[in-house]
Amino acid sequence: MKHDCNETEPLLSAHLDGELTQGDRQRVELILEDCAECARAFDEMKKLRQHIGGIPYDTMTEQEKNEMNRHAESNVGASVGQMLFIAGLVMVYGVGAYLLCADLITDAEFAKSGEANDKVPLFIRVGVPALIIGLGILFFTVLFQRIQASKADKYTDVEF
Amino acid sequence: MHSLEWPMTEGPEKTADAELEALSESGFALAIQLLGRHADAADVVQDSLRKLLHSGRFDARRGNARAWFLKVVRNGALDTLRRRKPHDAEAVAALPDATPAPDEAAARSELAQIIRRELDALPTEQREIILLRDFHDLSYSEIAEVLALAPGTVMSRLHRARRALRERMGKFLK
Numbered sequence: 001m002k003h004d005c006n007e008t009e010p011l012l013s014a015h016l017d018g019e020l021t022q023g024d025r026q027r028v029e030l031i032l033e034d035c036a037e038c039a040r041a042f043d044e045m046k047k048l049r050q051h052i053g054g055i056p057y058d059t060m061t062e063q064e065k066n067e068m069n070r071h072a073e074s075n076v077g078a079s080v081g082q083m084l085f086i087a088g089l090v091m092v093y094g095v096g097a098y099l100l101c102a103d104l105i106t107d108a109e110f111a112k113s114g115e116a117n118d119k120v121p122l123f124i125r126v127g128v129p130a131l132i133i134g135l136g137i138l139f140f141t142v143l144f145q146r147i148q149a150s151k152a153d154k155y156t157d158v159e160f
Numbered sequence: 161m162h163s164l165e166w167p168m169t170e171g172p173e174k175t176a177d178a179e180l181e182a183l184s185e186s187g188f189a190l191a192i193q194l195l196g197r198h199a200d201a202a203d204v205v206q207d208s209l210r211k212l213l214h215s216g217r218f219d220a221r222r223g224n225a226r227a228w229f230l231k232v233v234r235n236g237a238l239d240t241l242r243r244r245k246p247h248d249a250e251a252v253a254a255l256p257d258a259t260p261a262p263d264e265a266a267a268r269s270e271l272a273q274i275i276r277r278e279l280d281a282l283p284t285e286q287r288e289i290i291l292l293r294d295f296h297d298l299s300y301s302e303i304a305e306v307l308a309l310a311p312g313t314v315m316s317r318l319h320r321a322r323r324a325l326r327e328r329m330g331k332f333l334k
Contacts, residue, residue, distance in 0.1 A: 009319060010315055010316055010319040013318055013322055014300075014315050014319075017299075017300065019299070019300050041326075044333045045322055045326070047333060048322070048325060048326065048333070049293075051271055051275050052275060052290065052291070053294055053295055053297070055272050055275065055276050055279075055295065056272075057192050057193060058198055058201075059185065059189070060184065060185065060188050060205075065184060065185075068202070068205065068206050068209060069177075069181070069184075069209075071209075071210075
């Protein structure tokens, strides 16, 4: 069969792997019957493939496997704990901060009694909400940066 | 061991533990093939397992768990290679072969040793594609996933890598 051995070689490699279409496979089989050079190249590829499959590479010890699985599992536990902690913190911090700030800003006790002693000093009325809001902004900024960094992680960005 | 359940199993007989162990072994083999140093390979696999278990986006129904995991291991191994200093690479090259048990050593053919040596001498790009196909037995579409290549590129790249290995092997294949 008329063919160029150099052009046929990639097809030989794919034929070895069973990745050719039926038409190409039949064509390659005819070439292999006719061409000694292509048949030799194909045999060499086959021989290499068989030996590569049997190369004994270093393996993990049983102890390493157990430690690895244990470590991976503990990381999952830590991650769940971390998420619960953040959720709880956001709820407690958010509601607590809202109630405290609302009370300070509206000066609730003073509004009820009208006595000057119940009036909260201005630096507390302004300072405490400023501290709470500042801390909240700082927390959510860091959280946002962490989420952004996690999204940019190429290993988690695998889609099928 | 742990009893995490995620949709990785193809049949009820396979537990998540068995799947995880099979993935770890496969990932470790690829890591050691690319890195050559046991401790580095173990670190990469551990890191990859963590990513697998933490990745909420992983869904085996939409793809192949092994290809996904090998892709993460491969990326981790390449990062480790990039971070290596020149004297590290020399130290790894000088490492003795992984010491097999005596009976394994007896069974290991001389040709397999020569092939391994020549494979190690190939550029990483060629070595990894040969190993993914001939050692890990991945299909072309799975190799395309692991190496982030267009499926049509796998055939030509694999052919070039095989030709390079055959040229290096020369007389040993005759």
